[in-house]
Amino acid sequence: MPALEIDVAIDRGSPVPLYHQLAEQLTSAIRDGDLAPGDPFENEVAMASRLTLSRPTVRRAIQELVDQGMLIRQRGRGTIVASPKVHRQAALSSLHDDLVDQGRHPRTTVLQRELVTDAHAAGALELPEDTELLHLLRVRHADDEPLALLQNWLPPSFADITTEELEDAGLYAVLRRRGARPAVAQQSIGARMPTASERRALSLRAKEPLLTMSRLAFDAVGSPVELGEHVYRAQAYTIDLVLDER
Numbered sequence: 619m620p621a622l623e624i625d626v627a628i629d630r631g632s633p634v635p636l637y638h639q640l641a642e643q644l645t646s647a648i649r650d651g652d653l654a655p656g657d658p659f660e661n662e663v664a665m666a667s668r669l670t671l672s673r674p675t676v677r678r679a680i681q682e683l684v685d686q687g688m689l690i691r692q693r694g695r696g697t698i699v700a701s702p703k704v705h706r707q708a709a710l711s712s713l714h715d716d717l718v719d720q721g722r723h724p725r726t727t728v729l730q731r732e733l734v735t736d737a738h739a740a741g742a743l744e745l746p747e748d749t750e751l752l753h754l755l756r757v758r759h760a761d762d763e764p765l766a767l768l769q770n771w772l773p774p775s776f777a778d779i780t781t782e783e784l785e786d787a788g789l790y791a792v793l794r795r796r797g798a799r800p801a802v803a804q805q806s807i808g809a810r811m812p813t814a815s816e817r818r819a820l821s822l823r824a825k826e827p828l829l830t831m832s833r834l835a836f837d838a839v840g841s842p843v844e845l846g847e848h849v850y851r852a853q854a855y856t857i858d859l860v861l862d863e864r
Contacts, residue, residue, distance in 0.1 A: 621660040622653060626669055636671060640679035648688050648699055659689055659697040687853070700853070713758055713766060713848075714788025722760045724788075728781045729819070730755035739771035742834055743842040752777045756784060757819055764820045765854055769847045793843060800835035800843050807831050809852060820851055827852045 624647045628639055647653055659680075660668075666676040680697065683689040690700045717724040731754055737747040745751070752772040758765055770789060772779070776796065783792050790800055808830045812822055822828075829850040835843045 621658040621664075623660060623668065624652060628669060628671065637675045637678040637682070640669070640671070640676065641682040644679060644683055645686070645688060648683070653699045655699050657699045658695070659699060661696060690853070712788030712790040713768070715791070717758075717760050725759040725762075726785045727757045727759070728754070728784050729757060731779075731781050731784070733774075733777060734771075736771060739845050742845045743771065743773055745773060750774055750777070752779060754779075754784065754789075760854070763854065764851070766848055766850045767816055767819050771845045773842070789844070798843050799837055801838040803833050803835040805831060805833045812849070816849055820849075822851065 624644060626640060626643045628636060630636070632639065653659070662673055662676045662680055666673045680689065684691060688700055689697050691697050714724045714726070733750045734753045735748055735750055736753070739751055740747050740749045743751070751774065754770045754772070756768045758768055776793070779792055793800065809827055810830060812820070812828045816822070816828065829852045831848045831850070833846040837843050
């Protein structure tokens, strides 16, 4: 399938750098759906010739889209349009709510909902080791794409949370209905290769990595509310940080 040529208007009299003008218009074309995930992307030589721009200018613009996760370079296929990435702000929010805010359609499959004893989780939640906790394991889909495998442990006061509630809304929304309001969290982010079960649950290709997130959330008075161990498809998920000078 030949690559679609995107109409681009370059203003050479503008103070905005040419590569940035090009990157912005290519980004808009992808976001507007002119190019669909998996579509081949015009190569830099052809684009430079068509737009009478230098190859370094076009290369820099394309690299910006690669860095944003909007394009993927694949050996043997060239550059293709990536699936829409979920960009999540580093804030105490629910993935379900983030997807809704971005116009995506979240869907949840509950794999496990059970009462368990877990010394590590109980210790994190400041409970005795033999406390029965509600353990949840869910797959969160963005539209029809499996995006995340979410594992959570909750204090026994939330043992009545139902599968139907979890399939209908995000966990934090369910907790808020019960009067629990996560206000602050300790969170760690990392990356690793998936286990076999994680690969199956998220339909991962061989050697496709995972983004990992561990979170312990507290309410306004400092009581632990939930412990989460989540993994995400790294190619479909980004966490945005705003850093201030200290």
